[in-house]
Structure formats: structure tokens, C-alpha cells
Amino acid sequence: MDGAGRQLVVSDASPYLVAPEDLGTLLPGEPGFRADQLRDWLYRSPVLTAEEMTNLPASTREAIGASLWPFEVEVDQSADNGRTRKWLFRAPDGAAIETVLMGYRKRTTICISSQVGCAMRCTFCATGQFGFDRHLEAGEIVAQVAYANAFLRRFPISGSPERVTNVVYMGMGEPLANYERVRESLRRLIDVAGLSARSITVSTVGVVPGIRRLADEPWPVYLAVSLHGADDETRSRLVPLNDRYPLEAVIEAAEAYFASKGRRLSIEWTLIDGANDSDDQARRLAAIAKRLRAHVNVIALNPTPLSADRPSDSDRIHGFVETLIANGANATLRETRGQEIDAACGQLRLRSVTE
Numbered sequence: 001m002d003g004a005g006r007q008l009v010v011s012d013a014s015p016y017l018v019a020p021e022d023l024g025t026l027l028p029g030e031p032g033f034r035a036d037q038l039r040d041w042l043y044r045s046p047v048l049t050a051e052e053m054t055n056l057p058a059s060t061r062e063a064i065g066a067s068l069w070p071f072e073v074e075v076d077q078s079a080d081n082g083r084t085r086k087w088l089f090r091a092p093d094g095a096a097i098e099t100v101l102m103g104y105r106k107r108t109t110i111c112i113s114s115q116v117g118c119a120m121r122c123t124f125c126a127t128g129q130f131g132f133d134r135h136l137e138a139g140e141i142v143a144q145v146a147y148a149n150a151f152l153r154r155f156p157i158s159g160s161p162e163r164v165t166n167v168v169y170m171g172m173g174e175p176l177a178n179y180e181r182v183r184e185s186l187r188r189l190i191d192v193a194g195l196s197a198r199s200i201t202v203s204t205v206g207v208v209p210g211i212r213r214l215a216d217e218p219w220p221v222y223l224a225v226s227l228h229g230a231d232d233e234t235r236s237r238l239v240p241l242n243d244r245y246p247l248e249a250v251i252e253a254a255e256a257y258f259a260s261k262g263r264r265l266s267i268e269w270t271l272i273d274g275a276n277d278s279d280d281q282a283r284r285l286a287a288i289a290k291r292l293r294a295h296v297n298v299i300a301l302n303p304t305p306l307s308a309d310r311p312s313d314s315d316r317i318h319g320f321v322e323t324l325i326a327n328g329a330n331a332t333l334r335e336t337r338g339q340e341i342d343a344a345c346g347q348l349r350l351r352s353v354t355e
């Protein structure tokens with residue numbers, strides 16, 4: 001009961017699992033502005049504990065209490081001199097959720113998960129090796145961003161913006177295979193939390209119907225397409241989904257996205273020794289990138305214990321990027337962050353499972 005004798009029924013479930021417009025249902029008898037205040041704390045100015053929601057009555061803060069977050073922080077690691085932070089969150093049902101926060105000079109970027117595990121089974125990926133557990137709820141997806149903002153408020157990354165400026169859906173899972181919940185998470189991040197759509201990137205390994213649906217949404221988010229192979233044979237070996245949605249279908253869907261949004265596409269390419277690091281692949285990839293007017297992000301494989309795939313050596317990595325550029329592609333060799341903390345998607349979870 002609160003001081004006025006009203007029953008507070010903030011449920012055991014986290015308020016992030018309730019749609020922002022329905023937060024009033026958690027506060028029956030409270031004036032409408034209380035729900036607005038709670039929504040602001042959750043989405044606009046997140047804090048680590050309900051106690052810090054200073055304009056809410058003490059009884060409400062107490063009722064939200066321990067259930068503020070839809071997960072517990074099981075692992076909290078930092079690397080790269082504190083510029084990279086990696087969390088393994090644990091939901092009440094045991095689901096493990098990985099999130100990585102990276103501080104740069106002008107950006108603070110968060111890489112969020114959209115599923116627990118992944119059904120896509122890309123051969124080189126730690127997440128893919130464990131298969132699919134479940135979809136993340138929209139609230140579990142946005143809570144990763146909110147938690148990072150609450151954390152940054154107390155523990156900023158030196159020399160980086162003190163709020164998340166960029167969100168990439170590149171953690172565990174295939175976002176477009178969890179379309180409705182990912183869509184709702186985008187709505188909350190953009191329309192409720194106030195993030196610019198231009199600061200959000202949705203990454204896909206090539207779920208063609210999802211790319212086409214996303215093209216019809218109102219938000220001009222960036223699309224990143226993970227190709228990893230520049231012909232069907234090479235790609236199918238690394239990305240089994242290619243058998244369902246072959247390269248040309250993925251390229252055509254990406255072209256349609258570009259036509260709809262006018263947003264520059266990016267192509268993600270994990271470079272794997274002997275699998276996709278030849279100059280021939282680089283030339284074919286350059287042709288695709290030019291056709292899509294896309295920027296290519298090349299990243300060296302972060303090897304995982306359960307896969308024989310290994311990263312290309314440094315000479316080959318640079319040779320591959322040089323061939324791409326010599327053939328007219330815009331390409332960047334992406335820095336690999338947090339290798340000492342298993343920061344490739346799914347590696348922390350993999351470790352927690354195997355240990």
C-alpha cells in the first residue's frame with residue numbers, strides 16, 4: 001500500500017516488459033503523470049536502480065524495486081583500457097543475453113542481441129553453434145540500451161559520449177528472424193527514447209522477406225547485410241541461409257531497401273582463412289558493393305573454440321582490403337574490439353555454457 005492507502009501492483013515483471021503506453025496499468029490509482037514520469041525514467045533518463053527515480057513516491061520506487069531490469073547482470077567485463085564493456089545478462093528463465101558497449105571519440109556504440117541463440121548456424125559463429133533458444137522480447141532488447149545508458153551515467157567511458165549514440169543490432173541472433181519484436185524495439189528506441197533512426201543499424205545475414213518489410217517501415221535505419229561470400233557456393237558454405245535466400249535475392253532486396261530509404265548500405269564481411277579471403281572473392285565483392293553503392297566493413301574472424309575456422313593472417317587481411325579498394329569499393333578494415341573478453345557475438349555465452 002502507498003501512503004494514501006492505494007494498492008500498488010507493480011508486478012514482479014520488469015516494467016520494460018510492458019509497452020510504454022501501458023505503464024499506467026502498473027500504477028493503478030496513480031495520476032496519469034506518474035506513468036509519464038516512469039516512462040521517462042525507463043526510456044529517456046535510465047537509472048540503475050528504482051531508488052534513483054527521485055520524483056516517484058517512495059512506495060512506487062519500492063514496488064518497482066528489484067524487478068526494474070528484466071535480467072540480472074551475470075558477467076560485467078571491460079577491455080581495451082575500459083573503452084569496451086561486455087555484459088552477460090541472465091533473464092529469470094535462464095536465457096543469456098550478450099551486450100557489448102564500445103566507446104570511441106565521438107560515438108558510444110552498443111551492440112545488442114535480438115535472440116537467445118540463433119537458428120542461422122553460420123559456421124564460424126559461436127552463437128550459431130549452439131542453435132536457437134528463444135526470441136528476445138522487445139522490452140529485453142531495449143533494456144540492453146537502457147541499462148548501458150544507466151551504467152554510463154554512473155561510469156562514463158573516458159573521452160566518449162556519456163550516452164549511447166549508436167545502436168547496432170549485431171549481437172546474438174538474427175534480428176529479422178524476430179521481426180515483430182525487433183520492430184517494436186525500434187519503435188520504442190526511436191519514438192519513445194528519442195534516438196535518431198540514423199543512429200541505428202539493423203544487421204541481417206540475408207532474411208529477404210525481413211529486408212523487404214523493413215523497407216516499408218517509417219524509420220530510415222541503416223541496413224547492414226552480412227555477406228561473407230561473394231558467390232553462392234562460397235556463401236552457402238559459411239551461411240547456410242544462403243540455400244534459402246541466394247545471393248542475388250539478397251542483393252535485390254538490399255537494392256530495394258536502398259531505393260526506399262536512400263540510406264547507404266553496408267556489407268559486413270568476416271574474413272576467414274582460406275574460406276573467403278582470396279583476391280577473387282575481393283574482386284567479386286567489390287562488384288557487388290559498387291552495384292549496391294555499399295560500404296564494405298571487413299573484420300577479421302574472432303575464432304571460437306568449437307569451430308576450426310581461423311582468421312586470415314595480417315598480410316592477407318590487408319591484401320584483401322587493398323584488392324577491394326583497387327577494384328573500386330569503399331572499404332574499411334574494422335578494428336576488433338575486446339578480444340580478451342570474448343567479444344565476438346555469442347562467445348561470452350559460449351564460455352558460460354561450456355564452463
Ligand code: SF4
Binds near residue numbers: 172
Ligand atoms: S553470424 Fe549472426 S546470423 Fe549467423 S549464426 Fe551468428 S548470430 Fe546467427
